Amino acid sequence: MNSLAAFPASLRCLAILAVLVGMTGCGRTPPAYFRLNMVEATKQRLTSDQERQVSTILLAMFGTPDEPVALPETGLDLAKLKLAAGPVRSDIAGRKNGLYREHCGHCHGITGDAMGPTAAFLNPYPRDYRPGVFKFKSTERSDKPTHDDLVRILHNGIPGTSMPSFALLSDVQIDALVEYVKYLSIRGETELALMRAYFELDDDAEGKLPETQEFLVAETLVPVAEKWQAAADARIAVPEMPAGLDLAVSIAKGKELFYGDKANCVKCHGPTGLGDGQANDYDDWNKAIVEIGKEVQSGLAKAGETSTSGMSADEVAEHRAQVAWLDRFGQVLTGDALRPRTIPPRNLRHGIYRGGRRPLDLYYRIHAGINGAPMPAAKGTVPPEDIWHIVNYVLSLPYEFDGELGADRTLVAQGR
Ligand code: HEC
Ligand code: HEC
Known part of the structure; x- marks a missing residue:
């Protein structure tokens, strides 16, 4: 700024303009490129x-x-x-x-x-x-x-x-x-x-x-x-929702399955479905970074404690190469990856479903689990028709449902 202060005001503006143009470049922006993984x-x-x-x-x-x-x-x-x-x-x-x-x-x-x-x-x-x-x-x-x-x-x-x-x-x-x-x-x-x-x-x-x-x-x-x-x-074969299903009975069955040993939804989604069960898990993308981060940290800690005295020249070279690799990996993680974030099990009382809110969407989610996430597939542990009961129970969770349905208490989950 000092050198600029010596110019008259109008020239100073021009000078600043010239700097700005220089920074943005008058020419075309460079072509976009794919970054290497x-x-x-x-x-x-x-x-x-x-x-x-x-x-x-x-x-x-x-x-x-x-x-x-x-x-x-x-x-x-x-x-x-x-x-x-x-x-x-x-x-x-x-x-x-x-x-x-x-x-x-x-x-x-x-x-x-x-x-x-x-x-x-x-x-x-x-x-x-x-x-x-x-x-x-x-x-x-x-x-x-x-x-x-x-x-x-x-x-x-x-x-x-x-x-x-x-x-x-x-x-x-x-x-x-x-x-x-x-x-x-x-x-x-x-x-x-x-x-x-x-x-x-x-x-x-x-x-x-x-x-x-x-x-x-x-x-x-x-x-x-x-x-x-x-x-x-590879589409999932979805059985028809059993015809003439009594929704209250279905929800009760779904609840039993949700808390039962086999489907064990409660383990992660918690006893009240708030998503407060098993937490601090990562999805696959974040888990990969967490694991590498741990490897780098423990590797560097170990290298810090290792004395090279008594090592052969080859061993020293290998040790140095390992430390250089760990250092570089640390830098790559800072520049080419985001800080890992956990994926909490969904709060099923919110009624917000990322993969869609149709009963069919929830059927897919529960049948196959969520690929890349800790949410497991119920396929193989719960018979296909029974998955509909779990769907109905999950869809009832956002509402205060105490298991008693009467003419005055239409079930809101119906037809959603
Ligand atoms: C090991 C833990 C775990 C278990 C067991 C589990 N879930 Fe999940 N669930 C998750 C996680 C984590 C997510 C969020 C995944 C994401 O968004 O990537 C999730 C998401 C969901 C969703 C949201 C789907 C959407 O579209 O947003 C539903 C519904 C669900 N789980 C139902 C169930 C049911 C029903 C069971 C039992 C059959 C079950 N979960 C068992 C961890 C679990
Ligand atoms: C404001 C940020 C934002 C923009 C803009 C955006 N997305 Fe996304 N997208 C996300 C997030 C966040 C997720 C991950 C959600 C999750 O994991 O639950 C996502 C996930 C996805 C998925 C994965 C779905 C799946 O089943 O796993 C696809 C495909 C996708 N986006 C495509 C697109 C396309 C195509 C566009 C542009 C037309 C776009 N997105 C624009 C934020 C964005």
């Missing part, structure tokens, strides 16, 4: 050459955030991807492009790594698509969501979280965004598969992945893409 790269102890190889392969297979590529094996529709990808703009016909960056990127990140600028302030965090795990869907626990499941999520948003509804977008736009989520997810899972493949290389590979069609497409991409293509056939 540094947590996984560090975990797998990839060298910088190996990191570069992964980036190069991914570039060839998936393109860039502005110019996506979709190999036929992905089953993705490039025209849809192009509508969602790229910077926010309109074409000659006034058709909007760059939908993902306009509507999703600030939370889910350009790469779909859930590291957008808004993400750190949210609880729960936005979904990181890269592990390919989704929570609210009509398929069995470990299966991918169907296209329609994702359309539904975009229509309704996720109640009780910051994930908004995009019901105001056109069907074509929502369809394009869903395709783009799949693209980011397939890309992310392919990246993980590539990074993990170094571990299994033979010595004569000299630390390089084979860049053959066979390895990259048939062995790496296809198994990821096939799971998405199989989703439509």
